[in-house]
Amino acid sequence: MSEERRKALVTGSSSGIGAAAAVALARAGYDVAVNYASSKARAEETAAACATEGAASFAVGCNVADEGEVRAMLAACEDAFGRLDVLINNAGTTVETEPKDMEGVDLDAWDRVFAVNVRGLFQVTRAAVPLLRRSSDPSIVNTCSIAGLRPGPQPLPYAASKAAVANLTRTLAGALGPEIRVNAVAPGWMEGEWMERTLAGNYEGLMARRARYTPLKRVATAEDVAETMLGLIEGNRFVTGHIVVIDGGFTAVT
Numbered sequence: 001m002s003e004e005r006r007k008a009l010v011t012g013s014s015s016g017i018g019a020a021a022a023v024a025l026a027r028a029g030y031d032v033a034v035n036y037a038s039s040k041a042r043a044e045e046t047a048a049a050c051a052t053e054g055a056a057s058f059a060v061g062c063n064v065a066d067e068g069e070v071r072a073m074l075a076a077c078e079d080a081f082g083r084l085d086v087l088i089n090n091a092g093t094t095v096e097t098e099p100k101d102m103e104g105v106d107l108d109a110w111d112r113v114f115a116v117n118v119r120g121l122f123q124v125t126r127a128a129v130p131l132l133r134r135s136s137d138p139s140i141v142n143t144c145s146i147a148g149l150r151p152g153p154q155p156l157p158y159a160a161s162k163a164a165v166a167n168l169t170r171t172l173a174g175a176l177g178p179e180i181r182v183n184a185v186a187p188g189w190m191e192g193e194w195m196e197r198t199l200a201g202n203y204e205g206l207m208a209r210r211a212r213y214t215p216l217k218r219v220a221t222a223e224d225v226a227e228t229m230l231g232l233i234e235g236n237r238f239v240t241g242h243i244v245v246i247d248g249g250f251t252a253v254t
Helices: 016-027 040-052 067-081 107-132 154-175 193-212 221-236
Strands: 006-010 030-036 058-062 086-089 139-143 180-189 244-245
Touching: 006 016, 006 067, 016 030, 016 040, 016 221, 030 040, 030 067, 030 086, 040 086, 058 067, 058 139, 058 221, 067 107, 107 139, 107 154, 139 154, 154 180, 180 221, 221 244
Parallel strands: 006 030, 006 086, 030 058, 086 139, 139 180, 180 244
Antiparallel strands: none
């Protein structure tokens, strides 16, 4: 694999934000490891899309909540790339329980959300640090959410886990500086499969309503988020420990 291209690992990149970020990195000159937990075929499609942009790319299965699988994934990255310049912690999950339905929250499901969204982020970061320290300009970007920064209509386990991601981002920035920068993005309402599953039949109406109240008059796309991630990685070299909100100005005016 080319030594001129930089190297990246994107967790949860078989679809959505992760896939958009992987392709954006490939287009910007990165070789990309595409992580998936269960959607192997879609991860291979993402890797193929990266390859069309000139990247050496491969799909690697790993449940980020499983420490053994995490270590194996980073070993595969080391074998393929020798180092990492970028880690995007995007893998995440949620539940479908209404936020006011406290009795309806299954505690095993709560633990599963935290295992993936919080512990998984930490485990992948910890395992990646030795490879990141081989880079001349390493960077980590975490996927947070507006739900972790302010109250909203999101399931309680998901919102609490993303609040933990915001805290971890700031804490890791202090722990890993000055060598490794750590930032996060916090998308607001986004079009795409994740919200379609969450909102079901209410998807079109609620998304249109949110767009009306947003200064930029639309909701976010996966490509919007990927663009911001790339900006944090390629520029903003004196920025660490920050969470960039991507919501078209909605939270600024409401």
